[in-house]
Amino acid sequence: MKKWILLMVLPALLSLSCSQDGGVSDLRFDPLPYAYDALEPYIDAETMELHYSRHHKAYFDNLVAALKGTPLARQPLEVLLAQASRLPDAVRNNGGGHYNHAFFWKVMSPDGGGVPEGKLGEKIEASFGSFDAFKEAFTKAALSRFGSGWVWLCVAKDGSLFITSTANQDNPLMDTVEKQGKPILALDVWEHAYYLSYQNKRGSYIDAFWHVVDWDAVAAFFEASL
Amino acid sequence: MNQQVSPHTLPALPYADNALDPVITASTIGFHYGKHHRAYVDNLNRHIAGTEYADMSLEDIIRATSGKADKAGIFNNAAQIWNHTFYWKSLRPGGGGEPPAALKEKMEAEFGSVNTCKTVFSAAALTQFGSGWTWLVLDGESLKVVKTANADLPLTTGLKPLLTLDVWEHAYYLDYQNRRPDYVKAVLEKLINWDFALENIP
Known part of the structure; x- marks a missing residue:
């Protein structure tokens, strides 16, 4: 894997206070942790730029607008999303859209790929039989999500790993999903x-994704969840 | 609309693939009609082979599987065939303007x-x-x-x-x-x- 210099080329960290009414919020639009072209050839620069600066930014801006002046603005994002069933659509959809994308950027890296080691590697082998069996199950979930959505590797409350898929911008933190858990890969x-880059060939995109998965980041999310 | 039974086939596009250019480019039509629409047809035929749905018309399949979670694979492909065929007809080169x-x-x-x-x-x-x-x-x-x-x-x-x-x-x-x-x-x-x-x- 080619080594890339990490470039912070993106707009300065946009810290946003949603606490006009005295509350505390953790809402912020962080810079992408690598350059737009850093994940090439697996994910192209144009896709990354549109995805981060248009799609993700729109979810963030729409979330801020939907929360403004409401008591919901005081809550940390993860706490907010856990009550998805009671949230207005604009908060659920844009809150999910912001959380999911911010998380997705963190589990990829130009130095990614390979096989997870240590505790996470052992846990994946114990849970799915082998790393290849895990990849196969995750890929199948990604291929069979009909319409728009996400695929996740999560840690359940009892510490076990599971793969799940959510529609649109829902995620496993939400109380609207079949099985809730703490995401460690998305x-x-x-x-x-x-x-x-891939048009109708979602399978080729999934194959490419494994080359940029940052297993160190996934392992850190795994250990933090225990 | 489509009363044909299995194997279902991809209906012809009602215009050339570049006829909607530049609003919808030939490249988009190439994937949308040539890959996505075709894949729904191929997937449906694969899903229904040897089942009770094999001899049904497209609309009957859609009605028979709608809302049934265990038939989602059949419903999604059948409905997407219907939707796309209807979509192509909902567009035409030189369209827009005043309705009749x-x-x-x-x-x-x-x-x-x-x-x-x-x-x-x-x-x-x-x-x-x-x-x-x-x-x-x-x-x-x-x-x-x-x-x-x-x-x-x-x-x-x-x-x-x-x-x-x-x-x-x-x-x-x-x-x-x-x-x-x-x-x-x-x-x-x-x-x-x-x-x-x-x-x-x-």
């Missing part, structure tokens, strides 16, 4: 995530 | 004006979150605008579809990327086939 299978 | 008089009257009766009807249709297309479709339908005698998610369609809810707009990202991403509003506006101004909508009014 794959966006909205068409905007891959259409410029 | 009989349709215009209905729009004015229901929405007050053609422009309001178009505005309501656009708003539905822009607010369909995720993948889906926007429809002009007849609900009894009156015109309505509805939106559906993923493969869902008005056929199964007692509404009569008159025309549709595909707002899955694959319908516009190569040409418009994240700018769905530009796609919707351009199609309504330049491609929408009002004559087809009128033909669908009994």
